[in-house]
Amino acid sequence: MKSVISVSGIRFRYSTVDVLKDVSFDLEVGDYVGLAGYNGSGKTTLIKVILGLLKPYTGNISIMGLPLEKFNLWDKIGYMPQNTSLLNPGFPARVEEIVSLGLLSQKRFPKIITDKDRRAVAEVLHRLNIEELKNLLIGNLSGGQQQKVFLARALVTKPELLILDEPGNALDPSTREQFFSILEELNKKHGTAIIFITHDIGQIGKYANKIMYLEHTVVFYGSFEEFCKSEEMSRQFGVSTQHIICHQHD
Amino acid sequence: MNILNILQYGFIQRAIISGIFVALLCSVLGLFLVLRRLSLIGDGLSHISFGGVALGLFLGIFPIYIAIPIAILGALAILAITEQMKVYGDAAIGIISSAGIAGGIILASISHGFNIDLLSYLFGNILAITNLEMYLSIGLSLLVIIIISFFYYDLFSITFNEEHARVTGINVKIINMMLVVLTAITVVLSIRVVGIMLISAFIVLPSVTALQLSRGFRITVIISAIISVIAVIIGIFTSFLLNIPTGAMIVVINLIFLLLAFGYRKVVAK
Numbered sequence: 001m002k003s004v005i006s007v008s009g010i011r012f013r014y015s016t017v018d019v020l021k022d023v024s025f026d027l028e029v030g031d032y033v034g035l036a037g038y039n040g041s042g043k044t045t046l047i048k049v050i051l052g053l054l055k056p057y058t059g060n061i062s063i064m065g066l067p068l069e070k071f072n073l074w075d076k077i078g079y080m081p082q083n084t085s086l087l088n089p090g091f092p093a094r095v096e097e098i099v100s101l102g103l104l105s106q107k108r109f110p111k112i113i114t115d116k117d118r119r120a121v122a123e124v125l126h127r128l129n130i131e132e133l134k135n136l137l138i139g140n141l142s143g144g145q146q147q148k149v150f151l152a153r154a155l156v157t158k159p160e161l162l163i164l165d166e167p168g169n170a171l172d173p174s175t176r177e178q179f180f181s182i183l184e185e186l187n188k189k190h191g192t193a194i195i196f197i198t199h200d201i202g203q204i205g206k207y208a209n210k211i212m213y214l215e216h217t218v219v220f221y222g223s224f225e226e227f228c229k230s231e232e233m234s235r236q237f238g239v240s241t242q243h244i245i246c247h248q249h250d
Numbered sequence: 251m252n253i254l255n256i257l258q259y260g261f262i263q264r265a266i267i268s269g270i271f272v273a274l275l276c277s278v279l280g281l282f283l284v285l286r287r288l289s290l291i292g293d294g295l296s297h298i299s300f301g302g303v304a305l306g307l308f309l310g311i312f313p314i315y316i317a318i319p320i321a322i323l324g325a326l327a328i329l330a331i332t333e334q335m336k337v338y339g340d341a342a343i344g345i346i347s348s349a350g351i352a353g354g355i356i357l358a359s360i361s362h363g364f365n366i367d368l369l370s371y372l373f374g375n376i377l378a379i380t381n382l383e384m385y386l387s388i389g390l391s392l393l394v395i396i397i398i399s400f401f402y403y404d405l406f407s408i409t410f411n412e413e414h415a416r417v418t419g420i421n422v423k424i425i426n427m428m429l430v431v432l433t434a435i436t437v438v439l440s441i442r443v444v445g446i447m448l449i450s451a452f453i454v455l456p457s458v459t460a461l462q463l464s465r466g467f468r469i470t471v472i473i474s475a476i477i478s479v480i481a482v483i484i485g486i487f488t489s490f491l492l493n494i495p496t497g498a499m500i501v502v503i504n505l506i507f508l509l510l511a512f513g514y515r516k517v518v519a520k
């Protein structure tokens with residue numbers, strides 16, 4: 001299988017604390033991976049290192065066959081950062097304007113948003129069933145609506161790789177269901193590789209086809225079924241907790 | 251006297267033309283700065299410009315020629331201090347600001363001779379703008395406005411979310427550098443219009459007023475520019491008729507607009 005992301009021997013530290021130690025893995029076309037681990041285990045740091053937002057002090061990363069340092073196909077990646085709560089509620093931008101920012105990765109100087117781009121924005125808003133939000137200010141939306149808008153911004157270029165940092169957090173159960181069914185459709189129909197961070201391992205079993213468990217290094221990477229049978233994970237969580245995690249979505 | 255008769259005076263024409271260009275510049279850049287919580291950079295750079303103006307007067311060189319490169323160096327130093335010393339932007343602005351003021355005071359003190367000139371830069375005197383200063387304002391304002399329009403979407407994206415902007419391939423470091431350099435040029439151009447003491451208000455007030463009425467990012471930029479230009483024109487006319495310092499009058503008009511916009515938001519748009 002073709003690797004979408006290939007990570008080998010990554011080490012990263014904040015000050016003197018090692019946050020990532022010898023992290024290596026491959027994400028392949030069609031993979032839908034849930035990334036889990038306790039608070040401070042390095043999940044968000046790993047995502048930021050992969051995207052070039054943080055620089056590791058050793059190791060190699062390649063995305064879609066290109067070393068990260070030479071990677072410039074940003075329109076093939078959709079990224080939805082964490083912390084919609086940090087959004088300035090008085091920011092004066094409409095939903096349509098925010099989603100169109102996702103298209104900048106396709107643009108060369110001077111960057112101009114055309115009618116074709118506006119149609120692409122309208123199409124993705126329609127696909128996510130949020131056309132009625134188009135002219136509303138982003139700060140006036142609920143947390144769940146904002147997450148959908150940021151998903152629309154990530155999807156507007158029809159990316160081959162989608163990276164989502166805690167996407168289900170601000171969503172009520174039915175909206176979360178709807179949100180993940182959109183991701184499932186993208187993964188199954190269009191082969192979009194997806195990696196998302198979550199604290200809810202049961203959510204991974206329900207929606208994703210692989211789980212990566214991080215504890216500064218990759219402790220487990222494989223299918224959810226393998227995860228449920230893994231003795232290492234039994235030691236990690238205890239047999240009864242592992243059983244609860246593995247069967248909560250049955 | 252017909253109010254329009256005062257337009258026949260050359261100094262009023264120069265004041266209005268320079269004022270409009272500088273107002274456009276301050277209001278457009280101001281929105282990006284306010285939303286990025288960099289409102290105080292105008293204050294910091296005006297203080298470092300004070301040092302530049304004092305150095306120009308001390309050396310007998312046209313002060314604006316010295317103040318522009320000094321303000322640009324100050325702006326880049328603010329960025330460097332923020333990144334290298336790992337301190338927040340407001341602390342970096344405080345360091346550069348105090349260095350500029352200290353340098354200006356020392357130069358003024360040892361020269362004994364240009365305190366009156368220096369005061370005209372501190373409080374501004376748009377009605378005394380020369381042809382050279384007007385042409386400089388027009389040229390540099392047009393240059394800055396063209397650069398901003400070419401990089402409008404990059405600036406918008408970084409202002410909304412710097413991290414996401416980087417993942418769309420935008421070189422955030424270069425654009426941030428460009429923003430502070432353009433701000434430095436804008437601050438120096440505004441010195442003669444409102445004076446070093448009031449530049450920050452010229453940058454912040456129209457943007458905050460427009461934010462009270464906002465219905466989208468582009469329209470907020472446009473509203474901010476219109477408010478700023480109207481405030482300059484009304485400020486020049488009223489200050490001439492009432493014999494009040496023009497820079498202060500422009501700021502008062504901007505404050506009135508802000509109160510009206512705030513009232514509109516609270517009462518009418520509720």
